[in-house]
Amino acid sequence: MSEETPRRRALGRRRRANVEGGRKHSHRVLVTPEEEAVLAQRAEAARISVPRLLIEAALAQHGETATxxxxxxxxxxxxxxxxxxxxxxxxxxxxxxxxxxxxxxxxxxxxxxxxxxxxxxxxxxxxxxxxx
Known part of the structure; x- marks a missing residue:
């Protein structure tokens, strides 16, 4: 197991934290290969998953994401x-x-x-x- 502190691990999560009761809704988004490449590149640069990138970008206030x-x-x-x-x-x-x-x-x-x-x-x- 990693020697990371809880704060460091929380700051470095690729996925969002679990929520009580789980997440009940899902959305399917189809993208072109070019769009997928850009999304994957941006998610990798931010060290997060593509779904997290999409959610943070959509829910960001004033253009600032949690990442x-x-x-x-x-x-x-x-x-x-x-x-x-x-x-x-x-x-x-x-x-x-x-x-x-x-x-x-x-x-x-x-x-x-x-x-x-x-x-x-x-x-x-x-x-x-x-x-x-």
Missing amino acids: DRREALEELFRVRGYLGAVSNNVNQVAKATNATREVQEDLASTLAAVRATSARVHRVLDALGADA
Whole structure:
């Protein structure tokens, strides 16, 4: 069995979660081979099934699907980890600067990483529709 955490597994589901009582209605959709190829490609890119892709797209509000939100949240978790590493580097540069009273060589690259991470956070928040 996988060592994934429940949160990670829930975020990475290909199929929708089961619902109490099951789903009682089904719809049959016929597509051309070209349409099937596009649907399969998009579903694979989103790491979900084709039926889930169709349902999410049809039920999406303001063009945002649950998968889009999941991907944005995953990106926020990645950024959060990177932000921790960058802030650790800022602390190291500040400590060395305070000890020697000389500007450290890493200062420019560290500040560039801070700016890039901040911009990344803003992009993810914009994708989520949040005010940054």
